[in-house]
Amino acid sequence: MSQIIDALKQRRSIRKYQPRSVPKETLRQILETASYAPSAHNAQPWRFIVLTEAEDKTVLADAMAQVWLVELEKDGSPKKMRWATVNRSIDRFTSAPVLLLACMSMENMDVYSDEKRQRAEHDLAVQSLAAATQNLLLAAHANGLGACWYCAPIFCQDAVRQALGIPDNVEPQALLTLGYPAETPKTPKRLAFENFVFYGKMGLGSGSLSCKKMGLRSGSGYFLFSL
């Protein structure tokens, strides 16, 4: 059990990789592990597109970069900076040994006639895909691999669809880079426990209100109480 907890805490986002490739069998095992995530209605709305060929990675990275360039221009970013930014992004994606495009399909999800419930159903699919994606990151970590979750595709879904021949009813949601780590990042700071856990009722801006309600004091002593 403690091994699982350790793995959960020790996984880091890895953005630099060794050039060596990932064995096909390992990649398959990682993707299979992703599919053991929970999903609403067990609909398993995740779909993953695997890119290992340099040309395929470049096609995707370029397509996303084109959209980003336009948006940076709209934001008023100077031309030189726009190019420096997107070139960094292209380099990051094309230098990773494996790219995994995490997509979502609504085909096995429920259909509602009203927008409100349909949006909720869509969110259930997003949440399910996120659970599978987290499984994937952890399975990579368990295999001595590193990975990073990138949000880029969600900002340019149509360009990504066009680049990789993805049908309209499948939504590109995230891009994962994968490979053997070439860096050991420090753990980014986490929120203090009392700032994200609330007992009974949500406090005003922090957990202190609910701490008081529970007869607990916020601060280090708070950690003595289990959920």
Ligand SMILES: Cc1cc2nc3c(=O)[nH]c(=O)nc-3n(C[C@H](O)[C@H](O)[C@H](O)COP(=O)(O)O)c2cc1C
């Ligand atoms: C939905 C989501 C989107 C993310 N998008 C990016 C991204 O576009 N670029 C990036 O460098 N990291 C991205 N990350 C990684 C986070 O920056 C990282 O998880 C966070 O800083 C905590 O670091 P850790 O994963 O090492 O614990 C994303 C993570 C998530 C869950």
